[in-house]
Amino acid sequence: MSTATDILSAMREVAHTRMDPMRRDKTRITIQVGHCSQSIGATQIFFSVAEALPANSYLTIAGCNGACYDGPQVLVTNPLGGQRLYTNVTIAGLRDILDEAKGEIPGNSDFMSNQNRVVLQGCGDIEATEIDDYLARGGYEGLAKALSGTPEDVIEEVRQSGLRGRGGAYFPAALKWQGARAINTGPRYLVVNCEEGEPGLFKDRHIMEGLPHRLLEGMLIAAYAAGTSEAYIYINAEAELSASRMEVAVEQAYEQGLLGKDILGSGFDLEVTIMRGAGGYVCGEETTMLNTMEGDRREPRLRPPFPTEAGLWSRPTVINNAETLSSVPIIMQHGAAAFAEVGTDDAKGTKIMSLSGSVRRPGLAEVPMGTT
């Protein structure tokens, strides 16, 4: 067993000792609070539940589970692990949920069962504002595994998984890291592209709100593989809640020693800064993003040179999409083969689809690549 895995398991023990005394044998009431569900009253529901919390239960905040059409939603987990999801919750209807007497059986569950949730696994259940819950559920295991091997091992594993960039260009992720790594002059940078500028898309925002630590974990693994020690998370101007969830997550990761110097005793360092965009579809285009980070006008650059050769401040820069990076912990944790099981021949894994407009059930669905 390597030191990184040892340190992580010790960390998980501590997370349990922090959480368990307050929570053991109690019912967990999870309010799914996202940017969207806030607009239909999720915050008010949270405060109402907090005021009238039933005995023997505790309250947590998670991101939404992607069933926008059914929001706001409340997930109740009994001490034995049985779960019940309450949909279209109103303040008036809260009494029934808290009494757990007349609650309705969640409808439309085929929306969930027809999906293949890998990247979004646990979204809507895992606490979005505390690192302990993520750690207790096997979080950062992918990072520990990555740090136990060499960066080349990580690149090889991700190359075998066939992971391609989920921002839309579908460039193989491992090649990007290798490209930046091949240039032997530091410093190199990693930019996490969460500037989701395309009208109609809201998946990156959703990941940041529901699973901020999975994104951080993926970012850490990518930084290790690409040989960077400085990362930027570039978040959309509209995504206020995402930015605050990421800020909290970054702070917690620093406290735990998962960011900063000598991460998990491996000698690998990473410093993270959160940047905010200021509107407009074009900000998500990678060279435009770099321009805005350097204080220039919001305009694309000519390519070549590509960012992996000359990006931020003309240094080698890896730019990965939030969804791409959130897939990386799963690849490292369960192996390339498990990830590549679904998808098509040249596009492996799953993809998160944003459904909205003239559809009956708007929301987010994660399905294997190639699904039509």
Place this chain on the structure above:
Amino acid sequence: MTTDRNTLRATLRQKFPRNRGQLLPALHFLHEEFGYLPDWAMELTGWHLGIPISEVYGAATSYTELRTVKPGRHIVRVCTGLSCWISGGREILEKLQSELRISAPATTPDDRVTLEEAPCTFMCGMAPVVELDGAYTGRASVDSIQGMFSEVAGI
């Protein structure tokens, strides 16, 4: 609230290291502080960061989310992203425009309300979305927003 040049100069010095990469974070700070980007504040920011004022202005005006004109006391933004537009955002915008007698983006002559279109608020699952002073309302309709706006906009 930073209203005079000396306070702003001191705040900039304290908050932002002198390098070009700090321009966008500094513009965000000004925008939050004033609700828009006053010329004099952009000028001070340029001096502090060592960026020509023309370039500060050039960068600032290239962002759709940053205002260079002072807004009214209340800001109403109607999402006109594709999903919102086809789910009723258009009717909401038209209704507000006709009630306020302005054409977005604009401020009413009494400085009470600024009406803007938001290109996409990325809450497409909640379409249509309307924002009033930073608070969003999803699944909005011409009828449901009536009460919300009658107080602030007097409509």
